[in-house]
Amino acid sequence: MVGLYRALDERFGFHEGLMKVLKKPVPKFINLTHCFGGITFLLFGVQVISGILLAIYYKATPDKAYESVQYIVNEVPMGWLIRQVHAWGANLMIIAVMLHTFRILWHRAYRPPREFNWVVGSFLLFATMAFGFxxxxxxxxxLSYWATTVGTEMASSVPVIGPHLLTFMRGGATVDAPTLTRFYALHVLVLPVTTMALLGLHFLMVRRLGVAKPL
Ligand code: HEM
Known part of the structure; x- marks a missing residue:
């Protein structure tokens, strides 16, 4: 393993740059509450891996979706476990991101020069909720059909654009096949790509600005 690392480094020369990134001393004031962002990131990783495994068997059409989930749970080896990890991971990620947000508020880490990272974080919070929804x-x-019917109905109460927003989200007047396709595309493509880009920006700013000192 060490030999392979050395051989790759001789050819690509990444060791020095990598050490610069990894060897950043952590400030003395860091405490347990500073771990919530990292825990959220860890859970995001769990969601990506378990989600890819679920996608191998899941079928996003109204006639096959329910059946494919039952197949995952009852027939696929460890399928029930992967599904439970994904479901629990989703809930835990929402709890972790909220605790992280409270930590930011408590330490007033939203103040300059970190206000832009607060905005990026707000998008991440929205993305986490959208993942769940x-x-x-x-x-x-x-349960999922009626939850989505009620959830999307709420969008119609937005002034002026409400009814258009509702049709856009559902892909028609009611929750049906187009809604499932849309939600699936959002869940496995749009949100993961956007979240990864936002996380890159988020971490870059944390490294550049350092962690805010507690008050
Ligand atoms: C997927 C969601 C998110 C992940 C994975 C994430 C991850 C992280 C990590 C690892 C850190 C550095 C360690 C720490 O301070 O905890 C951090 C810092 C920060 N995060 Fe997040 N975050 C997320 C969402 C949010 C949200 C929702 C907000 C606020 C609206 C936010 C605002 C900030 C700010 C302002 C900092 C800098 C804190 C400081 O300098 O003390 N983040 N984030």
């Missing part, structure tokens, strides 16, 4: 429809059972 879009993923909830995918099992295509009674």
């Amino acid at each position: 879009s993923g909830y429809l995918l099992p295509w059972d009674q």
Whole structure:
């Protein structure tokens, strides 16, 4: 393993740059509350891996979605475990991102020069919620169908654009096949790509600005 690392470094010369990134001393005032951002990131990694495994068997059509989830749970080896990890991971990630946001508020880490990172973080918070909302429809059972019907209905109360927003989200007047396709595309493509880009920006700013000192 060490030999392979050396051989690759001789050819690509990444060791020095990598050490510069990794060897950053952590300030003395760091405490447990500073771990919430990292825990959120760890859970995001768990979601990506378990989500890829679920996507191998999941079928995003109204006639196959429910059946494919039952197949994952009952037939696929460890399928039940992967599904539970993904479902629990989703809830834990929402709790972790909220704790992280409270930590930022408590330490007033939203103040200059970190205000832009606060904005990026707000988008990340929105993306985390959107992950949960879009993923909830995918099992295509009674609970998920009616939760999405009620959830999307709320969008119609937005002034002026409400009815258009509702049709856009559902892909029609009611929750149906186009809604499932849209939510699936959002869940496995749009949100993961956007979240990864936002996280890159988020971490870059944390490294450049350092962690805010507690008050
Ligand atoms: C997927 C969601 C998110 C992940 C994975 C994430 C991850 C992280 C990590 C690892 C750090 C550095 C360690 C720490 O301070 O905890 C950090 C810092 C920060 N985060 Fe997040 N974050 C997320 C969402 C948010 C949200 C929702 C906000 C606020 C609206 C936010 C605002 C900030 C700010 C302002 C900092 C700098 C803190 C400082 O300098 O003390 N982040 N984030």
